[in-house]
Amino acid sequence: MSMDPYEESAAVRALSRYPYAVRSVRLLSDKGKKAVWYVDAEDAGGLILKKVPFGTEAIRFMIAAIDYMRGRGLGTPRVHRTSDGGGWAREDGQNYVLFDAVRGRPPEYKIEAELRTLLRGLATFHVASQGFESPTGFYPSYLLTDRETTMRRRVEQLAAWKSAAAGKPNPNGFDRLFLGRADAFVAQGEDALERLRRTGYGDWVRLTHETKTLCHQDFAAGNTAIGDDGRFYVFDMDSLTVDVPIRDLRKILNKVMKRDLAWDLDTMLTMMKAYHEAHPLTKDQYAALVAELTFPHLVYGQVSKYYEGREPSWTEEKHLQRLHEMILTESSKERVLESFLAGLDAWVR
The missing domain is CATH 3.90.1200.10 (Aminoglycoside phosphotransferase (APH), C-terminal lobe)
Known part of the structure; x- marks a missing residue:
């Protein structure tokens, strides 16, 4: 698996909590407390791993809201569960959430x-x-x-x-x-x-x-x-x-x-x-x-x-x-x- 060196060990360990064979990981953005990686998984396609700067109660709230709105017809990426059914992985004091990647493009205001x-x-x-x-x-x-x-x-x-x-x-x-x-x-x-x-x-x-x-x-x-x-x-x-x-x-x-x-x-x-x-x-x-x-x-x-x-x-x-x-x-x-x-x-x- 190829990966950017940034927070490699923590991100790799976070991804290892999920039931996917990861081929590569690419850092998309780093804003200090937040970071986002694109993950290519052999048996799940494109995924997005996010380091989120808030605690477990807030993550539980966010995941529940996403699940609720998806169930009511909103198009929003699914949150993947860890191998033991958890909504996020915690490594080195940081919380990581794994989402589906969306293939598409932003809408244009001028159109x-x-x-x-x-x-x-x-x-x-x-x-x-x-x-x-x-x-x-x-x-x-x-x-x-x-x-x-x-x-x-x-x-x-x-x-x-x-x-x-x-x-x-x-x-x-x-x-x-x-x-x-x-x-x-x-x-x-x-x-x-x-x-x-x-x-x-x-x-x-x-x-x-x-x-x-x-x-x-x-x-x-x-x-x-x-x-x-x-x-x-x-x-x-x-x-x-x-x-x-x-x-x-x-x-x-x-x-x-x-x-x-x-x-x-x-x-x-x-x-x-x-x-x-x-x-x-x-x-x-x-x-x-x-x-x-x-x-x-x-x-x-x-x-x-x-x-x-x-x-x-x-x-x-x-x-x-x-x-x-x-x-x-x-x-x-x-x-x-x-x-x-x-x-x-x-x-x-």
Whole structure:
């Protein structure tokens, strides 16, 4: 068997726990606490071995959720069991999980049919997760009740960053660009909170508390695939949380829109109508989505990266350019969101 030298002994020992004859192993990525290998097994075909950076309760939760959603029609790689029936192998203090490999390619945001496939896949994910109960009662993440608290905290943080930047004797280019729009971003945050309060969001939270609907939290082209077999697949279930679907919808909408540095109504309608086909929402739920989208998440994320030093390898120029891009994207959003709300009667009951 050929194998990369990285963590060779631990990975080999982890693979030896499974009932497969392994021909070769190739390291695909290494992010420190996480690592992924492609495994060619003589009697199982292509497999993916993942080193996962969380404990056994969280792994048990993830595997149970995957099994549950697969049983309800979601295309997602199967988790293989060890020779003694376990869901993972533990070696040198690290946990390893073995999955089927998916042969296929990520969908393209720019191809409308594939963008629709992506959003139908997200809807299928949310529907398939409904009714899931953790087998141990343990939920590694439960963000359902955090939305308003998080929004309020982030509005206050934007205001604090504004005050700090304004108090500098020599503000730099990033400070000046942020200060030029900071009041507008704080106002957007306040508007988002007020919009959310005017919807029936609380009813949706109570329903989701009963159904335990899951959000993926990183549902994007890179974590999905259009398989060679024609099926759509979702993978990388490391960050599952209980929440209303607007968490995933907000993130994928922002990912798509920021590529062109502007929101586009036709693209938003294409995405949301595709989602609606598999998981219809009410007008009030779409109003809650618009409230979530009103908050300047993209700008907040970039400003926090800079002022909290979360991207130390980035140059000042890169931080400044990214903030400029996020401002362009956020600035085009209000008109599109208002038009989206105004047109709901045409296709939502």
